[in-house]
Structure formats: structure tokens, C-alpha cells
Amino acid sequence: MVPAAKISITGLGIVSAIGCGVEENRRALVEGQSGIGTTYSETLPEGLLVGAVKQSDQELLQRLRLPNGYYSRTSLLGMVAAREAWDGQSSHPSLRTGFIGATSVGGMDQTEQFYKQYLQGRKVDFKSLITHDSGYTMEVIAQDLGLTGYVNTISTACSSSANAIMLGARLLQQGRLDRVLVGGVDPLSMFTIQGFRSLMIYDEAWCKPFDDARVGLNLGEGAAFMVLENEKSIEITGRLPICRLTGWANAADAYHQTASSPDGKGATLAIGQALQKAGLFPEEVSYINVHGTGTKNNDLSESIAMQNIFGDKLPPFSSTKAYTGHTLAAAAAIEGVYSVLALRDGMLLPNLNFSTPLAETGLSPIVELQTGQDLTSVLSNSFGFGGNNSSLVFSSNGY
Amino acid sequence: MHYIKAASSITHQPSFQQKGFAADLSPLSVAGEVIAPNYKEYIEGALLRRMGKILRMSVAAAKDVILQADAGQPNSIVVGTGLGCLLETEKFLTNTLTLTGMLPPTAFIQSTHNTIAGQISLILENHGYNMTHTQNTLSFEHALIDARLLLDEGQELVLVGAADESIPFLEEVSRNLLTASLPVLTSGASFFMLDTRVAEATVAIIDVKVHFGAEDRGAIVFDFLKEHDLSYPAIDLLMTPLSMQQQGLDSFGKVFAGTRQHTYLDYSGLYPSASAFGFHMAIDMMQMDRRIGYTLIINNLSANSLGLILLKNCEA
Numbered sequence: 222m223v224p225a226a227k228i229s230i231t232g233l234g235i236v237s238a239i240g241c242g243v244e245e246n247r248r249a250l251v252e253g254q255s256g257i258g259t260t261y262s263e264t265l266p267e268g269l270l271v272g273a274v275k276q277s278d279q280e281l282l283q284r285l286r287l288p289n290g291y292y293s294r295t296s297l298l299g300m301v302a303a304r305e306a307w308d309g310q311s312s313h314p315s316l317r318t319g320f321i322g323a324t325s326v327g328g329m330d331q332t333e334q335f336y337k338q339y340l341q342g343r344k345v346d347f348k349s350l351i352t353h354d355s356g357y358t359m360e361v362i363a364q365d366l367g368l369t370g371y372v373n374t375i376s377t378a379c380s381s382s383a384n385a386i387m388l389g390a391r392l393l394q395q396g397r398l399d400r401v402l403v404g405g406v407d408p409l410s411m412f413t414i415q416g417f418r419s420l421m422i423y424d425e426a427w428c429k430p431f432d433d434a435r436v437g438l439n440l441g442e443g444a445a446f447m448v449l450e451n452e453k454s455i456e457i458t459g460r461l462p463i464c465r466l467t468g469w470a471n472a473a474d475a476y477h478q479t480a481s482s483p484d485g486k487g488a489t490l491a492i493g494q495a496l497q498k499a500g501l502f503p504e505e506v507s508y509i510n511v512h513g514t515g516t517k518n519n520d521l522s523e524s525i526a527m528q529n530i531f532g533d534k535l536p537p538f539s540s541t542k543a544y545t546g547h548t549l550a551a552a553a554a555i556e557g558v559y560s561v562l563a564l565r566d567g568m569l570l571p572n573l574n575f576s577t578p579l580a581e582t583g584l585s586p587i588v589e590l591q592t593g594q595d596l597t598s599v600l601s602n603s604f605g606f607g608g609n610n611s612s613l614v615f616s617s618n619g620y
Numbered sequence: 621m622h623y624i625k626a627a628s629s630i631t632h633q634p635s636f637q638q639k640g641f642a643a644d645l646s647p648l649s650v651a652g653e654v655i656a657p658n659y660k661e662y663i664e665g666a667l668l669r670r671m672g673k674i675l676r677m678s679v680a681a682a683k684d685v686i687l688q689a690d691a692g693q694p695n696s697i698v699v700g701t702g703l704g705c706l707l708e709t710e711k712f713l714t715n716t717l718t719l720t721g722m723l724p725p726t727a728f729i730q731s732t733h734n735t736i737a738g739q740i741s742l743i744l745e746n747h748g749y750n751m752t753h754t755q756n757t758l759s760f761e762h763a764l765i766d767a768r769l770l771l772d773e774g775q776e777l778v779l780v781g782a783a784d785e786s787i788p789f790l791e792e793v794s795r796n797l798l799t800a801s802l803p804v805l806t807s808g809a810s811f812f813m814l815d816t817r818v819a820e821a822t823v824a825i826i827d828v829k830v831h832f833g834a835e836d837r838g839a840i841v842f843d844f845l846k847e848h849d850l851s852y853p854a855i856d857l858l859m860t861p862l863s864m865q866q867q868g869l870d871s872f873g874k875v876f877a878g879t880r881q882h883t884y885l886d887y888s889g890l891y892p893s894a895s896a897f898g899f900h901m902a903i904d905m906m907q908m909d910r911r912i913g914y915t916l917i918i919n920n921l922s923a924n925s926l927g928l929i930l931l932k933n934c935e936a
Contacts, residue, residue: 325733350797354703354756355754356702356755372832373758373762375752375753377737388751415712415716416725418723420728472750473738473746475744475747478735605734607734607741608742
């Protein structure tokens with residue numbers, strides 16, 4: 222059998238509640254600055270705590286130097302992050318290049334504004350609905366970068382962008398593509414805010430991932446993308462690998478349409494298979510960026526899953542959701558970027574708003590930034606509705 | 621090589637559990653309703669009552685494929701959908717805009733695109749890879765490519781399918797946005813079991829390709845066939861969503877002048893993942909007529925996307 226192709230990460234791009242660009246995000250992470258606050262927008266409920274990107278649609282359009290037109294916030298946020306990650310690369314005749322985005326609600330931010338006016342019987346512009354479907358929101362981003370050929374969108378709720386990253390890696394390993402831009406986006410929308418409120422898992426105060434007194438999540442918005450390249454591609458593009466993507470797995474919990482199983486079955490399978498793919502023993506994991514939404518159900522189920530795999534030798538872990546809010550389909554890509562930064566800069570990121578360990582498991586996350594760490598492999602978990610569980614493993618170049 | 625072990629479609633045609641259905645299809649002139657089986661035979665009552673149309677169709681077709689294949693659990697479940705669970709999405713959207721206070725969560729829970737694949741995993745108690753692709757008119761082709769990757773990675777059985785549903789609001793949108801005269805809007809779900817082991821007489825998937833971008837389609841099709849040492853006359857059956865004339869591709873149609881051709885949207889009606897119906901139609905025709913060697917399905921429904929599927933009749 223041909224040895225598995227090395228997959229290098231050579232570019233990162235991100236926009237989230239804690240900043241626009243990798244450097245702004247890194248600084249906020251290091252300084253412990255959360256981006257969650259009361260809403261910026263007149264279309265969202267006043268006083269609600271969300272992780273909003275601070276620029277309005279109009280400001281994003283200007284930043285991107287785009288003419289006025291029909292754009293969902295999803296595509297705008299996606300273009301900001303994708304342009305940063307792609308860094309103006311050009312097409313190359315001997316490199317097969319692909320694009321895989323992820324979103325859970327596509328252009329719902331536009332659709333819900335349209336539908337409100339429609340229900341009120343006001344004059345509506347049907348053309349704004351071209352931005353609704355998820356595939357289209359990603360095609361706009363691909364077109365902006367001049368990417369053609371394999372262009373795809375994954376939609377598996379809160380694990381979406383982990384699955385986009387995973388699919389990109391698989392296409393590279395099987396020699397179908399040489400390089401691929403992968404990631405995900407979701408905007409804040411009334412649809413998702415009211416959705417999580419209806420499930421009674423929206424915390425009206427600051428979310429407290431992995432705390433015994435946690436009551437729910439705060440939603441956020443954002444986008445993140447990363448460039449994956451095989452060795453042939455790196456030889457041609459000359460880009461420097463930041464680190465490698467070495468493990469990935471997706472498994473179904475098959476327990477409940479929204480809730481995670483009490484025994485963490487799907488999550489245990491995903492973590493275990495991702496480590497196996499990376500060829501790592503559990504004790505070789507240096508840090509875990511957990512899914513850690515701050516809901517009663519997720520954090521307990523994820524704790525059990527981690528105990529299933531790591532026993533009493535659990536590596537340092539933290540959730541960064543109290544910085545950004547839960548960004549749904551963008552979460553795994555945003556946290557993938559944070560995992561890569563942790564690995565690159567040798568730092569363990571703090572889990573904000575934590576004070577008391579879960580009574581059931583007694584697990585405590587990292588609460589203070591720790592620098593100067595020698596990290597070799599970082600595990601990132603993302604779990605979604607429909608029992609969709611995904612784990613990724615990022616490893617340092619030499620590993 | 622990847623083989624089609626079982627196929628099941630719930631559509632506006634009598635396609636469900638009807639081997640040979642493709643032989644005498646009548647073009648669809650009015651949308652009407654899907655020709656549904658008795659869902660109670662496939663889905664437990666309390667669960668069925670909570671499910672919208674797209675979920676009922678998908679779960680029943682998926683279960684039918686599992687029964688037909690009679691090979692136990694698939695290693696993975698992969699689904700393509702262009703627009704997802706529209707009925708539940710519209711219902712929850714309306715609730716957020718018209719109701720105050722606590723909203724019922726069911727429509728929100730069932731609104732996400734991966735409700736389909738997730739529900740199938742729940743019902744089958746399947747813990748394998750579970751994926752949902754949503755790429756407009758190429759959603760099914762993308763699901764098929766993923767399924768083939770899994771088989772090439774060592775899996776043996778993969779359940780793959782596509783589903784979309786129409787709602788009245790979509791018709792209003794289409795009247796306002798689409799200018800060309802297109803087939804009636806419909807719903808459909810098609811599921812297939814792919815297997816790495818060959819059966820006695822079966823249809824094999826030779827290759828699947830997707831292309832986004834407005835490049836020369838003729839050249840892409842030519843290169844695709846050339847990769848398999850084939851030329852246009854080697855294709856015995858050609859499936860396209862619309863006729864070449866309807867799509868302004870007359871010259872392209874000429875190279876396949878001698879090939880038996882069917883335009884599948886005439887029968888399925890229009891929904892984003894309808895190429896899955898074209899795929900089932902082709903398989904059915906190939907199984908009924910073993911003289912059909914190669915079949916090419918060209919999905920050029922969207923102006924900037926091209927999907928190609930190459931099938932071949934095989935004997936063990």
C-alpha cells in the first residue's frame with residue numbers, strides 16, 4: 222500500500238467576535254478578551270448576549286471592495302476569512318485545486334428579512350432569495366477566489382466545518398486533489414437564536430462551558446478557512462507548512478435528534494478513530510480544544526467520552542466558546558484555527574467563565590493562558606444535531 | 621469497482637418497488653403528489669406523525685434499500701440535498717416571526733439539512749460515518765463521490781441517497797425568479813446501496829465527476845470519456861435533465877446523435893437533486909436490458925455546474 226500522503230496546513234483565515242484576521246484573534250485569545258456582548262444589530266433582540274462580528278454587512282462589503290449586490294452575511298464573512306487563508310494564490314495547471322465550505326443555515330439572514338416583509342404583505346424583492354441556499358453561499362466565495370472544479374458544501378449542523386476539513390483531507394489522501402481550501406461560516410440569525418431558545422439551551426447570561434452551574438450556550442457568528450496541501454502542491458506553491466492535519470473521524474451517536482447520549486458513544490467513536498487515523502496513543506495528545514458549548518447535555522456527554530478514551534490521564538483541555546460564542550457550522554473551523562495557533566505558538570488557551578468542575582466527573586479545564594508549552598498534537602472536537610460527531614487531530618510538522 | 625446492490629425511489633412516478641418502472645413512464649404535466657407507499661410499514665406511528673414529507677420519503681426509501689440489499693448495516697450513510705427540509709424550515713421561520721413567547725422546538729430540530737441522514741442513523745441504530753452534502757443541482761453527485769471515497773478507503777457497504785421537497789412558497793419564488801419554462805416543481809427521494817462485491821448481473825459505477833465553473837462543457841465531457849478510453853459512440857444510453865435544445869446545446873447534442881437518450885426531468889419534475897432519479901432510471905433500464913453497456917448521465921441543469929456519472933452493465 223502507498224504510504225498515506227502528508228497533509229500540510231499552509232494558510233489560515235478567520236473572522237469572529239474576537240477579531241478580524243488571525244492576528245486579532247490570537248491577541249484576544251492571549252489577552253483573555255471575550256467577544257460576547259449585547260447585540261449590535263436592530264434585527265436581533267436587544268440585550269441578548271451574542272458573539273457578533275463587529276462589522277455590519279455594509280462595512281464588510283466595503284472592506285471586501287465589492288460592488289453592491291445580493292450578498293448574504295454568510296458569503297461576506299466567508300469571503301473575509303477565505304481571502305486571508307488563500308492569500309492571493311493563483312491557479313496552477315498541474316495542481317488540482319478544490320473548495321469545500323460548510324454552513325448550517327446558508328443565507329438565512331437575508332431570507333428571514335425577506336420573509337418578515339412577505340408575511341406583512343409588503344413589497345418584496347424576490348431576488349434577495351437567490352442567496353438562501355447553502356451551496357450558493359459557498360459558490361460566491363469560490364467565485365471570489367477564482368476557484369472552479371471541485372466546489373462543495375457540507376451541512377451537518379454544529380460539526381459541519383470539521384466535516385468539510387475532513388473531506389478535504391480525504392480527497393488529498395486519495396490523490397483526487399492536490400490542494401483544497403476548507404472551512405465554514407454561519408451568521409447570527411433570529412432563526413437559530415429562537416431555535417436554541419426554543420430548546421431552552423440559550424444562556425441569557427455569559428455561557429460557562431464545563432462549569433457545574435452551566436445553563437446553556439451563547440450563539441456567535443464567524444468564518445474560518447484553512448489551506449490543505451499535499452507534498453507535490455507545496456513543492457510548486459512554495460508555501461511553508463504551519464503544521465499537519467493527521468487525524469480525522471466522523472461517527473453517528475444514533476441516540477437522539479438533538480441530545481447527546483449519556484455514555485458519549487458517538488463522541489467516543491469519533492475521538493478514538495481520529496487518534497487511530499493519526500497513529501497516536503491517547504497519552505500522546507498535548508491539548509484538547511473541546512466542543513464545550515456550555516449546555517448541560519453536551520459538556521457532560523463530552524466529559525464521559527473523554528474519560529472513555531483517556532481514562533484518568535486526560536490531557537489539558539479547554540473550550541474557547543466563551544470567547545466567540547457557538548458559531549455553529551463555523552465552530553470547528555474557527556476552533557481548528559485556534560488549535561493550529563496553540564500548536565504553532567506552544568500555548569494552552571484558557572476556558573473563560575469557569576469556576577466549579579462538573580459534579581459527575583470532576584474535570585477541570587485550563588483556566589489561565591499557559592505559554593512556552595511543547596505541544597506535538599492537538600485534538601479538536603465538534604458535535605452536532607443529528608448525533609453528528611467529528612474529531613480532528615493537528616500535529617506539529619516534525620511529528 | 622463499485623456496484624449498485626439495491627435502489628429505491630419515492631417520487632411522483634410509480635417508482636417504489638417497481639422493477640422495470642423506467643420502461644413505461646409518462647411525462648409529468650401537473651405536479652400532483654408523490655406516489656407514496658404506506659409509510660406505517662416503514663416508520664413507527666409516533667415518529668411518523670412528527671416527520672415532514674422529506675423525512676418520510678427518505679427514511680422509507682432508505683429502509684426499503686436496506687431490506688432489498690439484505691446485507692445488514694451499511695458502514696456509512698451519505699445524503700445529498702439541494703434545499704434540505706424546506707417544510708420545517710418555513711414552519712419555524714413563520715413561528716419566529718408570528719408567535720411570541722416560547723416556541724415549539726420540533727420544526728427547528730427538523731429544519732437542519734442533516735436531519736435526513738441523522739434520522740436514518742437513528743432508525744438503523746447506525747454509528748458509522750454520517751454525512752450531508754448540499755451543492756444545489758450537484759448535491760447527489762457530491763454524495764456519490766463521498767460514498768465512493770469511503771469504499772476506496774476499505775468500506776464494503778455504503779448507503780447513499782438524495783432528497784428534496786417542494787413547498788407552495790417555492791413555487792411562488794420560482795414564478796418570480798425563473799424566467800425559462802421549466803418542468804413542474806416536485807419532490808423526490810432516492811436511495812442506493814453501494815457494494816464493493818460484484819453480484820451476478822449488476823450495474824457498476826465507473827466514475828463520477830463534478831465541475832463548478834462556466835468552462836467548455838463539451839471539452840469536459842470529452843476528456844471524461846477519454847480518461848476511460850471511450851468515445852461518444854461507445855455510450856449506449858445518455859441521460860440528461862432537459863433536452864439539448866432546451867438548454868441551447870444543440871451542437872453538443874449532435875455528437876450523441878446515434879445514442880439512445882432520455883431527459884429525466886420530464887418524468888421526475890424539477891427538484892435540485894433530481895439527478896438521483898435519473899440515476900435510478902438509468903440503473904433500472906440497464907437491469908432490464910443487459911445490451912446497454914455504458915450509460916452516461918450528464919447533469920447540466922445549472923448553468924455553472926456540471927455533473928457526470930458513467931455506469932456500465934457488469935456480469936460476475
